[in-house]
Amino acid sequence: MRVRIVDPPAYTPPYDHALCTALAAGGAGVELVTSPFRHGSRPSPEGYALNDHFYRVASPLPFKVAQHPLDMLRLRRLPPVDVTHFQWLPIQALDRHLLPPGPTVLTAHDVIPREPRPGQLGALAKTYRAVDAVVVHSEHGRGVLTDTLDVAAERVHVIPHGVFDYLKRVPHAKPLPPEFAAVERPVVLQFGLMRPYKGIDLMLEAFTAADPDAELWIVGMPRMPTEPLQQLAADLGVADRVRWLPRFVNDDEIAAFFERADVVALPYRKIDQSGVLFTALAFGKPLLLTRVGGFSEIADRHGAAVSVEPGDLTALARGLTELLTDPARSSEVAAAAAALANGEYSWSSIADRTLELYSSLL
Numbered sequence: 001m002r003v004r005i006v007d008p009p010a011y012t013p014p015y016d017h018a019l020c021t022a023l024a025a026g027g028a029g030v031e032l033v034t035s036p037f038r039h040g041s042r043p044s045p046e047g048y049a050l051n052d053h054f055y056r057v058a059s060p061l062p063f064k065v066a067q068h069p070l071d072m073l074r075l076r077r078l079p080p081v082d083v084t085h086f087q088w089l090p091i092q093a094l095d096r097h098l099l100p101p102g103p104t105v106l107t108a109h110d111v112i113p114r115e116p117r118p119g120q121l122g123a124l125a126k127t128y129r130a131v132d133a134v135v136v137h138s139e140h141g142r143g144v145l146t147d148t149l150d151v152a153a154e155r156v157h158v159i160p161h162g163v164f165d166y167l168k169r170v171p172h173a174k175p176l177p178p179e180f181a182a183v184e185r186p187v188v189l190q191f192g193l194m195r196p197y198k199g200i201d202l203m204l205e206a207f208t209a210a211d212p213d214a215e216l217w218i219v220g221m222p223r224m225p226t227e228p229l230q231q232l233a234a235d236l237g238v239a240d241r242v243r244w245l246p247r248f249v250n251d252d253e254i255a256a257f258f259e260r261a262d263v264v265a266l267p268y269r270k271i272d273q274s275g276v277l278f279t280a281l282a283f284g285k286p287l288l289l290t291r292v293g294g295f296s297e298i299a300d301r302h303g304a305a306v307s308v309e310p311g312d313l314t315a316l317a318r319g320l321t322e323l324l325t326d327p328a329r330s331s332e333v334a335a336a337a338a339a340l341a342n343g344e345y346s347w348s349s350i351a352d353r354t355l356e357l358y359s360s361l362l
Contacts, residue, residue, distance in 0.1 A: 001027070001028045001029070001082050001355065001358060001359070001362075002031075002080075002081040002082045002083075003023055003028045003029065003030050003031070003081060003082065003083050003084075003085060003358065004030075004031050004033055004078070004081045004083070004084045004085065005019060005020050005023075005030060005031070005032045005033065005048075005085050005087065006032075006033045006034070006075065006084060006085065006086045006087065007032070007033075007034045007035075007086075007087040007088055008033075008034065008035060008054040008055075008068065008071065008072075008088060008089075008090060009035060009054070009055075009064070009088055009090050010034045010035045010036070010037045010038075010042075011088050011109070012087055012088070012109060012275070013034075013037050013042040013043065014043065014164055014167075014251070014275060015087065015109075015161070015162075015275060016032055016034065017032075017042070017043035017045070017046075017166065018162055018164060018166055018347050019162070019350070019351075019354070020032045020045070020048040021045075021046040021047055021048065021166070021347070022162070022347035022348060022350060022351035022354075023048070023354065023355065024046070024047030025047060026348070026351040026352065026355055027355075028355060028358075030047070030048035030049070031049040031050075031051055032045070032048055032049070032050050032051065033051045033053045033054070033075065033078070034050070034051070034052060034054065035052055035054035035055040035056075036055075039221070039248045040250040040251075041250050041251060041252065043170075043251060051078075053071060053074065053075065053078075054067070054068070054071045055067050055068075065091070068090070068091055068094075069091075069094055069098060072094075072095060072098040073098060075098075075100055076098070076100045078100075080101070080102065081102065082102065082103070082358065082362060083102065083103045083104075083105060083358045083361060083362070084100050084102060084103070084104050084105070085106075085107070085358075086104065086105065086106045086107070086131070087106075087107050087109065088109065089106060089127055092120070092123040092124050092126070092127040093119075093123040096123075096126055096127045096130035096131075099130060099131065103132045103133075103361035103362065104130075104131040104132050104133075105131060105132065105133045105135060105357065105358070105361070106127070106128065106133075107134075107135040107136075107137075108128070108135065108136050108141060108272075109137075109272075109273075111136060111144045111272045112124065112148065112149070114270060121148075121149065124149065125149040125151065128145060128151045128155070129151060129152075129155070132155075132361050133155055133156075133157055133357060133361060134151065134155055134156050134157065135157050135158075135159050135357070136156060136157070136158055136159075136272070137158070137159070137160055137161040137272060137273040137294055138158065138272060138273055139158060139294070139297065140272060140293050140294045140296070140297070141158070141272045141273070141293070141294060142156050142158050144272075157357055159350055159353045159354055159357070160344060161273045161275070161277075161278050161345070162278060162345055162346065162347040162349075162350045163278045163279070163281045163282035163340070163341040163345050163346065163347070164275065164278055164279045164282050165282040165341060165346075167251060167254050167255050167258075167279060167282060168255060168282060168283070170251050170252050170254075170255060171252075172252055173252050173255050173256065174252050174253045174256060175256050176256045176257065176260060177245070179243070180217065180243060180257075183215055183260075185213055185214055185241075186211065186213060186214040186215070186262045186263075186324050187214065187215050187216075187217055187260055187261050187262050187263075188203075188207070188210075188214055188215070188216045188217070188261070188262065188263045188264075188265050188288075188320060188324070189219065189257060189258070189260075189261035189263070189265070190203055190216065190217070190218050190219070190264075190266070190267075191217075191219050191220055191249075191254075191257060191258075191276050191279070192219075192274070192275070192276040193220050193221050193222075194218070194220050194221065194222040194223055194224055194226065194229075194246065195223045195224055196224055196269075197269045197270055198266070199267035199268055199290070199310070199311075200218060200229055200267075201229060202267045202269075202311065202313060202316060203216065203218075203265055203267045203316070204216070204232050204233050204236060204238065204242065205232075205236060206267070206313050206316035206317040206320060207236075207238055207317070207320065208236045208237065208317075209313075209317035209321075210317050210321050210324065211320070211321055211324040211325055214320075215241050215242070215243055216238070216241060216242045216243070217242075217243045217244075217245070217257070217261070218242065218243070218244050218245070219244075219245040220245070220246070220247075220248075220249060221246070221247055221248040226244070226246055230244070254279065258279060258280060258282075258283040258285060259283060261280075261283075261285055262286070262323075262330070263285070263286050263287075263288055263320065263323045263324060263330075264276070264277075264280035264285045264286070264287050264288070265287075265288040265320065266287070266288070266290070267288070267289075267290055267310075267316055268289075268290050268292050268293075268295070268310065269290070269292065269311065270292050270310070271292050271293045271294075271295065272293040272294055273293060273294045273295075274295075277289070277295070277298065278345065281298075281304065281337045281338075281341045282341050284334050284335075284337050284338035285334060285337060286330045286333040286334045286337070287299075287304060287305035287306070287333065287337060288305065288306050288307075288308070288316070288319045288320060289305045289306070289307045289308075290307065290308055290309065290310040290311075290316075291307050291309055291310065292310050295307065298340075302339075302340055302344075303332070303333070303336040304333060304336040304337040304339075304340050305333060305337075306319040306322060306323060306329075306333060307319075
């Protein structure tokens, strides 16, 4: 089977790489069609072809918008494949009219935008109906599509997000930066792009009531002002126990942070699924999650996390303390995470289910 995975804006290189590698290992001929990744390194292809087809002339957003429809038309002129699987269609009102011939699949990484623009939900619903199948990563995501956007249930397929275990095998992995490597206290890690919905402010407030011997590491590229958060840490009296790394973290640096973490916390206000969660699962780390989106399935169905209601600072602090001070509980959660990484959320399992979906469309 010949498969073309398409991510025009290169929003999710780790996911693209893991899926393409697994599909290729499952016997498919795979081409990843994307654009150059501007923020750092990306994984080297393993068994699949890489084609930087999109946005070859310039990278600023207005130039990308101008090139996008032409690149979508050029996509139709590439050699035919059996299935085209889009990871993102960034201009929904236009892209649904430019789909290539043959069966098409779209993965709904963000099932609906967190802050939709006027008319965006309608355009998104029409896009979901224009493709032959939509992949979501959770039952929650399926419900949003069928109930909120009125997408026919038979078109929506739940295939889990896989764990990013390739990060454990990155060549020439780097150690922690010296200021982090010197820490001997227990570490709570909040990792990933810094955005308001991720609840960094909530974590800072809950951290004041957690184990006073622990450190909180906030690591990732800011997509919001960080000065108010740093001032909040000072006002709460925990600035000396909060360590910041406000920049993009490359693949060859990630393993050191997750291997060192004693707890990985995702106190999100809302989400469907998160690549950070599936990185923590790959490393078998105890997780503290809020009950939003598909996070509940990780905790309630599999026991691979301690979960609390979003915005409940008391419960968040209690969950932190539980994982930091109760070794038996922490080990139990970590073991469940490792079991998921080797079972249902392994990429070999996900590739099998994805190839079954492709075959059904043919």
